[in-house]
Amino acid sequence: MTALCLLVELVSSKHSGITRDYKFDIRMQNVMRLCQAKSIVTVNDQFPGPTITAREGDRVTVKVVNHVQYNVTIHWHGIRQLRSGWADGPAYITQCPIQTGQSYVYNFTITGQRGTLFWHAHVSWLRVTMYGPIIILPKRGVPYPFPQPYKEFPIIFGEWWKADTEKIINQTLKTGGAPNVSDAYTINGLPGPLYSCSAKDTFKLKVKPGKTYMLRLINAALNDELFFSIANHSLTVVEADAVYVKPFETSTVLITPGQTTNVLLKTEHRHANALYLMAARPYATGPGAFDNSTTAGILEYHLPSPKTKKTTKLPLLKPTLPIFNDTTFAMKFNRKHRSLASSKFPAKVPQKVDRRFFFTVGLGLHPCSNPNKTCQGPNNTMRTASVNNVSFVMPNIALLQAHFCNQSKGVYTTDFPANPPFKFNYTGNPPSNIMASSGTKVVVLPFNTSVELVLQDTSIIGAESHPLHLHGFDFFVLGLGMGNFNPNKDPSSFNLVDPAERNTVGVPSGGWVAIRFLADNPGVWFMHCHLEVHTSCGAQDGLDCDGTGSAASQKLPPPPSESP
Numbered sequence: 001m002t003a004l005c006l007l008v009e010l011v012s013s014k015h016s017g018i019t020r021d022y023k024f025d026i027r028m029q030n031v032m033r034l035c036q037a038k039s040i041v042t043v044n045d046q047f048p049g050p051t052i053t054a055r056e057g058d059r060v061t062v063k064v065v066n067h068v069q070y071n072v073t074i075h076w077h078g079i080r081q082l083r084s085g086w087a088d089g090p091a092y093i094t095q096c097p098i099q100t101g102q103s104y105v106y107n108f109t110i111t112g113q114r115g116t117l118f119w120h121a122h123v124s125w126l127r128v129t130m131y132g133p134i135i136i137l138p139k140r141g142v143p144y145p146f147p148q149p150y151k152e153f154p155i156i157f158g159e160w161w162k163a164d165t166e167k168i169i170n171q172t173l174k175t176g177g178a179p180n181v182s183d184a185y186t187i188n189g190l191p192g193p194l195y196s197c198s199a200k201d202t203f204k205l206k207v208k209p210g211k212t213y214m215l216r217l218i219n220a221a222l223n224d225e226l227f228f229s230i231a232n233h234s235l236t237v238v239e240a241d242a243v244y245v246k247p248f249e250t251s252t253v254l255i256t257p258g259q260t261t262n263v264l265l266k267t268e269h270r271h272a273n274a275l276y277l278m279a280a281r282p283y284a285t286g287p288g289a290f291d292n293s294t295t296a297g298i299l300e301y302h303l304p305s306p307k308t309k310k311t312t313k314l315p316l317l318k319p320t321l322p323i324f325n326d327t328t329f330a331m332k333f334n335r336k337h338r339s340l341a342s343s344k345f346p347a348k349v350p351q352k353v354d355r356r357f358f359f360t361v362g363l364g365l366h367p368c369s370n371p372n373k374t375c376q377g378p379n380n381t382m383r384t385a386s387v388n389n390v391s392f393v394m395p396n397i398a399l400l401q402a403h404f405c406n407q408s409k410g411v412y413t414t415d416f417p418a419n420p421p422f423k424f425n426y427t428g429n430p431p432s433n434i435m436a437s438s439g440t441k442v443v444v445l446p447f448n449t450s451v452e453l454v455l456q457d458t459s460i461i462g463a464e465s466h467p468l469h470l471h472g473f474d475f476f477v478l479g480l481g482m483g484n485f486n487p488n489k490d491p492s493s494f495n496l497v498d499p500a501e502r503n504t505v506g507v508p509s510g511g512w513v514a515i516r517f518l519a520d521n522p523g524v525w526f527m528h529c530h531l532e533v534h535t536s537c538g539a540q541d542g543l544d545c546d547g548t549g550s551a552a553s554q555k556l557p558p559p560p561s562e563s564p
């Protein structure tokens with residue numbers, strides 16, 4: 001492991017704002033959905049969980065107390081965690097889980113970010129019910145780069161199973177089959193009127209005509225990308241993953257698990273005499289079954305007189321959403337995202353590249369490992385997911401702890417391949433041997449390395465869109481395309497001027513996406529597919545941004561004294 005001690009930029013984690021202290025009590029709660037009661041894991045007895053609200057520059061502390069039988073951790077999804085890797089949250093990557101009866105204080109400063117993010121559990125499948133918004137307001141007195149909305153609302157999408165999801169993931173890991181799909185999607189925890197026995201569990205957004213509202217869209221679903229639209233209303237996208245974008249109008253938003261999108265919604269007087277469904281349903285490209293249902297809420301105008309409201313039954317209008325596999329829409333929509341790249345909000349795209357990586361992302365098979373040899377993959381195998389053919393094996397010591405204590409031996413190796421083991425037509429006929437290898441391998445990046453990464457989907461078992469999420473960094477999305485990435489031709493079309501800056505991007509189904517980032521945050525950072533079904537099966541790897549330089553900005557402070 002080598003450390004380059006070039007100090008290009010001083011990043012300070014000193015906070016300029018106030019400290020916001022939160023307490024999260026993890027408890028079981030009985031919740032009724034689709035006419036079935038279910039005991040779920042909640043934060044402060046709320047589902048969805050509480051909203052964290054802070055301003056750019058504030059320090060946030062959250063004391064998490066675990067009162068349930070499960071091991072728990074919380075991830076502050078998209079928060080950069082500059083020099084505070086111990087507060088990032090993925091189990092066995094940056095911390096050991098908080099066990100029953102234990103507590104842990106997450107302590108971080110929000111630096112250079114404003115917009116919508118979210119928090120969620122980051123162990124097993126517990127994030128199915130443990131999630132909530134993070135709202136980062138600009139510094140006091142600093143306006144949005146668009147007109148101040150009249151009001152703002154979080155719209156958080158989730159996924160609901162009638163069965164116990166911990167049983168489902170246990171079963172999947174034993175049999176290697178595909179996990180049972182969900183029974184419903186939800187908007188702010190509510191499935192809405194299109195499911196049977198669910199009409200009363202419908203989210204209603206009450207608005208006044210002639211105003212501009214901001215909706216903070218968050219996809220907290222486990223396994224599904226979603227199309228979202230509101231009947232008869234267009235939406236203006238102004239921010240994605242807590243970075244402002246050049247505003248653009250659209251009737252439908254595509255949002256992958258792990259992404260957040262702020263949209264402006266204009267309400268008009270001529271719309272006041274109807275009710276409007278806001279609906280979300282999946283964008284699904286992979287092989288196998290998926291939950292093809294539709295969640296809906298209702299946009300309701302305040303009417304001038306309460307009398308009219310009682311006597312007239314208003315018509316209910318429905319939006320038109322793209323077909324479930326509309327990859328053309330997905331590509332077009334992704335390409336519309338551009339950074340502001342203004343003097344106030346520059347796009348600091350690395351113009352030179354120190355290290356290039358080419359990662360294939362896709363599915364594969366493992367030999368059956370359960371004692372009964374009763375696996376459900378083809379020919380008694382287990383389905384898995386991999387990056388460069390390596391399926392990640394979760395260690396039982398947190399990688400960051402092993403790295404910090406110089407005890408990586410036996411925990412992880414640093415030989416994660418920069419390229420796939422061999423070339424093939426990634427989006428054509430797959431090779432005959434579709435077995436994947438496995439290991440706990442990381443990529444080591446000296447401090448301040450400028451990284452270019454091309455993520456290429458494969459058609460092994462089936463092409464599929466994979467929303468890749470990187471912890472600890474935002475990256476620039478330089479370009480995306482269908483088929484095999486062509487290193488001679490495609491880079492000439494990269495956007496190095498105003499590319500979108502995000503923490504999660506969909507690797508196109510049957511295509512590729514190219515990203516760049518500067519590795520300026522010491523620690524061990526997880527990169528994984530935000531489809532939980534793939535994370536559980538190995539589509540992930542660790543990035544070890546070496547922090548052994550001498551300057552303060554390069555060093556990771558020691559772990560908090562009472563770490564789990």
Ligand SMILES: *[C@@H]1O[C@H](CO)[C@@H](O)[C@H](O)[C@H]1NC(C)=O
Pocket residue numbers: 070071096097099
């Ligand atoms: C909870 O975490 C501890 C510490 O990592 C581990 O020993 C234990 O097996 C975990 N329990 C479960 C149910 O996963």
Ligand SMILES: *[C@@H]1O[C@H](CO)[C@@H](O)[C@H](O)[C@H]1NC(C)=O
Pocket residue numbers: 061105107108
């Ligand atoms: C959070 O971290 C800061 C900086 O290390 C420290 O001063 C503060 O006491 C911590 N707060 C809590 C609640 O641990």
Ligand SMILES: *[C@@H]1O[C@H](CO)[C@@H](O)[C@H](O)[C@H]1NC(C)=O
Pocket residue numbers: 164166167170
């Ligand atoms: C899932 O498996 C773990 C580890 O084998 C076990 O501790 C836990 O009780 C199981 N959970 C359920 C709901 O079956």
Ligand SMILES: *[C@@H]1O[C@H](CO)[C@@H](O)[C@H](O)[C@H]1NC(C)=O
Pocket residue numbers: 163164167168171180
């Ligand atoms: C998954 O679905 C199958 C088929 O409906 C059912 O037999 C099985 O019990 C389900 N698994 C769980 C954990 O609910």
Ligand SMILES: *[C@@H]1O[C@H](CO)[C@@H](O)[C@H](O)[C@H]1NC(C)=O
Pocket residue numbers: 231232270271274317
């Ligand atoms: C809503 O849109 C539909 C289809 O575009 C149109 O026929 C209808 O007139 C619109 N209704 C309102 C109230 O805008």
Ligand SMILES: *[C@@H]1O[C@H](CO)[C@@H](O)[C@H](O)[C@H]1NC(C)=O
Pocket residue numbers: 292294324
């Ligand atoms: C999914 O549902 C839509 C209607 O909501 C339907 O048009 C489509 O055929 C369904 N697709 C699959 C694969 O079931």
Ligand SMILES: *[C@@H]1O[C@H](CO)[C@@H](O)[C@H](O)[C@H]1NC(C)=O
Pocket residue numbers: 325327
């Ligand atoms: C999408 O699904 C439809 C219906 O199953 C199918 O006819 C069509 O070929 C699919 N399109 C793509 C791009 O896969």
Ligand SMILES: *[C@@H]1O[C@H](CO)[C@@H](O)[C@H](O)[C@H]1NC(C)=O
Pocket residue numbers: 174175370371372374
């Ligand atoms: C293996 O067989 C035992 C005994 O029949 C059974 O209890 C267990 O559930 C089986 N495990 C799997 C993964 O099928």
Ligand SMILES: *[C@@H]1O[C@H](CO)[C@@H](O)[C@H](O)[C@H]1NC(C)=O
Pocket residue numbers: 378379
């Ligand atoms: C399963 O095994 C059979 C017979 O060996 C073979 O023809 C088939 O291609 C295998 N299927 C897969 C998906 O590997």
Ligand SMILES: *[C@@H]1O[C@H](CO)[C@@H](O)[C@H](O)[C@H]1NC(C)=O
Pocket residue numbers: 406
């Ligand atoms: C860490 O391990 C390396 C290689 O084993 C060794 O050279 C180095 O001195 C160790 N550093 C510390 C701080 O223990």
Ligand SMILES: *[C@@H]1O[C@H](CO)[C@@H](O)[C@H](O)[C@H]1NC(C)=O
Pocket residue numbers: 425426427428429484
């Ligand atoms: C890969 O396979 C696809 C589908 O068969 C084909 O259209 C394409 O031309 C092939 N690409 C290369 C580079 O061979």
Ligand SMILES: *[C@@H]1O[C@H](CO)[C@@H](O)[C@H](O)[C@H]1NC(C)=O
Pocket residue numbers: 388389420421422431433434435436437
């Ligand atoms: C993946 O690794 C396995 C096991 O080492 C190997 O058999 C297979 O050929 C590799 N496949 C690809 C596509 O690299």
